[in-house]
Amino acid sequence: MTERENILSRIRDALRVPARRPLGMTETPLPKPEDHRRVLPKVGPSESDRLSLFASNAEELRARFVVLPAIEALESEMRSMRDAEGWTRVASHRGELTDIACAKLGIPVLLTDGGYDKNDLEACQVGVTECDALIAQTGSVLVSSRSSGGRALTVLPPHHIVLARRSQLVADLPEAMALVRQKHHPNYPSMISIITGPSRTGDIERILVLGAHGPKKLTILLI
């Protein structure tokens, strides 16, 4: 017998004796998304509720969240960040929004789409990516290896800039999970990540430090 069969048969033997249900429950039906929604933090029904909740969550997480009035404002926003932080090298990937954002920066742009050298990516100060969704309930960004230029682009450069459209702002985690399934099932990207704020640690005396390994800064531009 293989170890797989050994393990499975030990499990099946064990399960012949039923276990008592936890917390005094007499039945344990699997919860539905509505059940989750009833217990999770509340999100208001309107779009402006979602926007203001996302904004306040982002602020608490020390992410920068900017709502741009129109796509035309994207170029100038990027240029002003370039000047303020003195970027010399940017990394990005091909995409409708990223193309516009990087087109007129006037500095070298490393595109990850066709593969890249790890050291080159590490030398970039900024990673500019698109995303699959923004989640109002938690102030999170949903990215994947398919939508956001691979696995490393969203975590290796010290400043991660996320570009999103207004229609991509979802209310809560149940909606985000439903979106992941609907978009990808059963051919999931090899990596899907829910990013919430810049990289952080509290491992030294429980004191918050940003930029432990991943980005020290997270900027979310909503168009």
Next chain:
Amino acid sequence: MTTAAAKFKKDVRRVTADLRHRRIINTALDGYAVKRDQKKSLFQDWAEARRLAAATKYEAINSLDRCLEQFARGLESRGAKVHWASTGQQACEIIVGILKERNARSVVKSKAMTAEEIHLNEALARAGLDVVETDLGEFIVQLRDEPPYHIVFPAMHLTRGEIQETFRKRLGDAPSDNPEELTMVARRVLRQKYIQADAGITGANFAVADVGLISLTENEGNARLTGALPRTMITLVGIEKVVPRLEDLALFLPMLATVGAGQLISGYNTLYGGPRQPGEPDGPEEYHVVLLDNNRTRLMADAEKRDTLHCIRCGSCLNVCPIFRNIGGHSYGTTYCGPIGAVLTPVLRGLEEWKHLPYASSLCGACTEACPVGIDLHHHLLEHRRAAASAKPSWWQKLAFKLFAPVAASKLLWALVTKSGRLGQKLHPIVLGTRLDPAYVWTRTRDLPPIAKTSFKEWWRRTRS
């Protein structure tokens, strides 16, 4: 007394007397409690959230065979290789084998309690591999050759000064004791390691059955980098980590972060489903998932304790445990410490050797109440005591109960003993603080409460007449 018990007693005596250590732990855990309660209050109904989480894990564990098969199928469909290991040793051999075959030399690793459980780092070192822990807390304790202090906060027992000293000695780089500067030292050192590493090893927080995805929770981004840059990625996952459906994560991710670290959701919650897929620009060429039993099926066979497999390793039972807060994480001498460790270890490593741990509890039930998946922790501690006592009762316990029985059964003897107890306490100060004191074990560290001047019986007789 077993060797583990003797060591436990010795360590506990030392640590509980260390007031500085207790202050560090209590300050950290009090800060945690404030944040946890603040985040808990954002939930519309925490009690119901717990019931939903407990129900979900109950269903997953009680259909574990089907869940695991489904999980493995999903991963394999995307080209991941799934390995099954009955023991820790097998798991180590599988992982060493994969690395040897690829001529790997350097390995980056993100925090995994299962790896601690099977002593993976030691096995990798024996095979001549260079392994570096990338989670900051784990990195610090690795530099100090210590095991992690806590399931979630591995270096919570250290001050910034001690960490600076460790960095100065081991890395030759520690500009100050400022936490931010120390973190940046680790960042610089580890960035190079990610880029040079041949392989990355991670643990897993959840194994999502219906879609065949691993879910990994972290704050630092070290697991993200471990899974992004090396050519080979290996994930070690205990078979109990399953949740049935992708949708379940909408509940478990925020609950884990809330009770685990006082956050609404952790910084990075990442799903891994395979090696680099067609059209993707990066990621490992190979993805291996090692499913670990290592006595989990033994826990499962005990229907009474099967709910311990619901554990999501959030550490919240440690944080609220009055014993943990006083004896600290290292005293347990086990991979899993605190109440959950005291329940798991006697099953995973033998009741006879580890039966002292279930006694390291006041049975106050704070752990049971804190558990987000409703594990009946303090009752399990009691069950362990029962099993230990009936398997091998100690001679003095047998003697004590033999003497107690006739005393308790006789009105006359009972009155005599309680009266002489009051007399004895009057004479107690003569021997107090010396080895001649029959209550020495107690009085060495505590005051003995005075016996009431009148017994209940005497009081009853007096007030009725």
